[in-house]
Every structure is written in C-alpha cells, then in structure tokens.
Amino acid sequence: MEQILTADGRAEALRQLPALLLPWYDTNKRDLPWRINTDPYRVWISEIMLQQTRVEAAKEHYIRFLRELPTAADLAACPEEKLLKLWEGLGYYSRARNLQRAAKIVAETGFPRTAAELKKLPGIGDYTAGAIASIAFGQPAPAVDGNVIRVLSRLLGDGRSPEMLKTAFAEELAPAYPAQRRGDFTQSLMELGATVCLPSSPLCLTCPLFALCKTKSDALPARKQKPERRREDKTLLLFRAGETVALCRRNDGVLKGMYGFFAVGASLSDAQIAAFLRGAGVQNFEIGEKRRHKHVFSHIEWTMLARVIELPDEKQLAAADETAGARAIGMPADTEISPFASLKYFTKAQIEADISLPSAFRWCMELL
Ligand code: SF4
Numbered sequence: 172m173e174q175i176l177t178a179d180g181r182a183e184a185l186r187q188l189p190a191l192l193l194p195w196y197d198t199n200k201r202d203l204p205w206r207i208n209t210d211p212y213r214v215w216i217s218e219i220m221l222q223q224t225r226v227e228a229a230k231e232h233y234i235r236f237l238r239e240l241p242t243a244a245d246l247a248a249c250p251e252e253k254l255l256k257l258w259e260g261l262g263y264y265s266r267a268r269n270l271q272r273a274a275k276i277v278a279e280t281g282f283p284r285t286a287a288e289l290k291k292l293p294g295i296g297d298y299t300a301g302a303i304a305s306i307a308f309g310q311p312a313p314a315v316d317g318n319v320i321r322v323l324s325r326l327l328g329d330g331r332s333p334e335m336l337k338t339a340f341a342e343e344l345a346p347a348y349p350a351q352r353r354g355d356f357t358q359s360l361m362e363l364g365a366t367v368c369l370p371s372s373p374l375c376l377t378c379p380l381f382a383l384c385k386t387k388s389d390a391l392p393a394r395k396q397k398p399e400r401r402r403e404d405k406t407l408l409l410f411r412a413g414e415t416v417a418l419c420r421r422n423d424g425v426l427k428g429m430y431g432f433f434a435v436g437a438s439l440s441d442a443q444i445a446a447f448l449r450g451a452g453v454q455n456f457e458i459g460e461k462r463r464h465k466h467v468f469s470h471i472e473w474t475m476l477a478r479v480i481e482l483p484d485e486k487q488l489a490a491a492d493e494t495a496g497a498r499a500i501g502m503p504a505d506t507e508i509s510p511f512a513s514l515k516y517f518t519k520a521q522i523e524a525d526i527s528l529p530s531a532f533r534w535c536m537e538l539l
Pocket residue numbers: 322325326367368369373374375376378379380381384385386387388389
C-alpha cells in the first residue's frame with residue numbers, strides 16, 4: 172500500500188471521483204427496476220428493500236410491491252397483513268412497518284427534499300436520507316453504506332474502523348459532489364462497490380479508479396470480528412385439524428407480531444411432546460411427521476424440530492394450558508412457549524394467499 176494521504180490529498184482525490192465515475196457508470200450500470208426514474212417514493216422503497224436484501228432477491232419483490240402500492244398514499248392505506256405479505260421473504264419486517272408509518276406522514280405532507288428532513292421520518296437513517304436526497308432531489312448529500320466505505324477506504328488507503336470512516340466520508344464526500352448529476356454520482360459509487368470493488372478479490376484491473384487508488388487490493392477496510400451468534404433450540408408443534416393448520420402471532424422476541432407455528436423454546440423428544448400436551452389438557456392427538464431445520468438471523472441461530480400434531484378437530488386446544496404442560500415436563504418457568512389461546516386455524520390456501528409467514532417458519536409448510 173502507498174503512503175497515507177494528507178487532508179488536502181484526500182480532498183483532491185475525492186474531487187476527481189465524478190469525472191472518473193460518471194462516464195464509467197453510464198456504460199456499466201446495471202439495468203435495475205428502481206432506476207427507471209428518480210421518483211422519491213420509488214427510490215425510497217428500493218433503498219429500504221436493499222438494506223438487508225441482495226439485489227437479485229429484491230428485484231421481484233420491488234416490482235410486485237410497486238404494482239400493488241404505487242404511491243405513498245396507497246402504502247399508507249394498505250392493511251397491515253397485505254403489507255407484510257408483500258414483504259414476505261425479505262425479512263426484517265420492522266422495515267415494512269416503518270415504511271408504512273413514514274408513508275402516512277408523506278401522504279399528508281409530501282416528501283421532504285433534504286437529508287436532514289428525511290431523517291425525521293421513521294426508518295430513514297443517514298444512508299437512506301442521503302440516497303433519496305441526492306437521487307430524487309439532486310442534493311449534494313452523500314449516502315455512505317458498506318459499499319461506499321469499502322471503495323473509499325481502499326481509494327484513500329485509510330485503515331480506520333468502518334464506524335470512524337462512515338462519519339469521515341459523509342463529511343468529506345459532500346464537497347466532492349458535482350454541480351450536475353448528483354444522484355448518478357451517488358449511484359456510481361454504490362455501483363462500483365457492488366460490482367467492481369468487491370469485498371474480496373476486487374476487479375482492480377477494470378476499475379475506473381485504478382490510477383488513483385492507494386490500495387488496489389482487498390487489504391482494506393479492517394475486518395470486524397463478528398460477535399458469536401446466540402444459539403437457541405426450538406420445537407415447533409404444527410397442529411393440524413383436517414384441512415386447517417394452527418398459527419399464532421409471536422408476542423415477543425425476534426419476529427414479534429409475525430405469524431408462526433406454536434413454539435416451545437427447547438428441544439423436546441416425542442415422549443416430552445406427548446407429556447407436554449397431556450399435561451396441558453390435550454387428550455386426543457397423534458404425533459406425525461417431523462423435520463429439522465436451522466435458521467440463521469443476524470445475531471441468533473435457531474435449531475428447530477417441527478412435529479406435525481394431528482387433532483380430530485379445532486376444539487381440542489380450546490381449553491389447553493401451556494403453563495400446566497410446561498410444569499408436567501419440568502420445563503423452566505422462563506422457557507418460551509406460545510400461548511394456546513393465541514392459535515388461529517387457516518387452510519393452506521389461506522396461508523398462501525393472505526398470511527405473511529416468515530422464512531424461519533415457511534419451510535414447515537412442506538410437512539403439511
Ligand atoms: S482499484 Fe481496486 S481496490 Fe481500488 S477502488 Fe478500484 S477495485 Fe477498489
């Protein structure tokens with residue numbers, strides 16, 4: 172790596188970016204559905220979707236979402252279950268709820284045009300505010316995400332932590348914004364990070380910044396040690412009564428407010444499942460098929476065992492008491508157990524059409 176740049180050297184390097192990146196962007200940008208125009212609503216939805224989702228996975232969702240909810244007013248008025256169904260598969264459902272909260276404000280007052288005002292809306296942080304302000308409103312507002320941090324840390328040979336770089340780049344990049352095509356400049360930096368300056372093995376020989384770059388490799392930025400994921404065991408009981416299947420809304424923890432299957436926060440044997448159900452007051456049931464599955468969230472990993480529980484009818488669980496069931500098998504009082512009273516029955520067709528079932532549970536549908 173070459174010598175670290177002075178403050179003036181950094182500013183000069185950043186000033187050269189528009190002239191190098193914009194022509195490259197014109198010939199190399201990917202054809203993506205959110206690039207059809209720079210309508211603030213469309214930009215906003217795409218940026219929120221792309222926060223935790225790969226471009227390929229987001230494309231289809233984006234098109235469907237915009238078809239169903241083409242304006243902020245449509246999003247503001249959308250029933251929650253329909254909204255979550257449109258978000259199904261994207262995960263991090265709080266994003267969808269925040270979108271709707273913000274849409275109710277935008278539908279009343281219109282879109283704010285500056286990053287500072289945009290940040291006052293629910294779910295919009297520094298990055299998204301910069302992206303909307305520059306792409307939709309032509310403001311010189313940097314949008315510094317992981318891609319941009321990676322490009323600039325390598326370009327300037329700056330090995331500080333990503334957290335420090337984020338603040339520094341947001342300040343240093345603003346004066347480098349060109350007078351025209353500010354949104355394209357924001358997108359060109361993102362695009363370079365996504366397609367050329369890759370996390371490992373960047374394509375330096377094809378990079379428009381090659382001559383300027385101080386690193387020309389993946390040596391920067393410093394890699395963060397990721398904290399270990401917490402591991403949790405779960406037993407999912409898939410209650411089926413003829414044609415219908417029981418789901419409940421999760422009342423706590425990850426996926427709070429989302430539909431899922433009846434869950435016990437422990438790995439239970441068949442004998443323990445039977446004792447739990449009998450202890451809870453369920454007399455007529457049959458334990459059916461099983462499947463195991465692992466689901467990884469950003470900070471938690473669930474190891475799950477799903478068992479189909481066949482019931483003669485939907486009334487079987489009406490008076491069931493999960494606390495008594497837990498006592499019957501000596502389960503610690505703080506173990507997560509779904510309340511029987513929260514179960515609702517749906518046909519498979521209803522679940523497919525109307526219910527947003529997170530991918531942490533969706534795999535269970537193959538058993539039903
Ligand atoms: S030359 Fe290589 S490391 Fe430098 S910005 Fe381009 S792709 Fe990234």
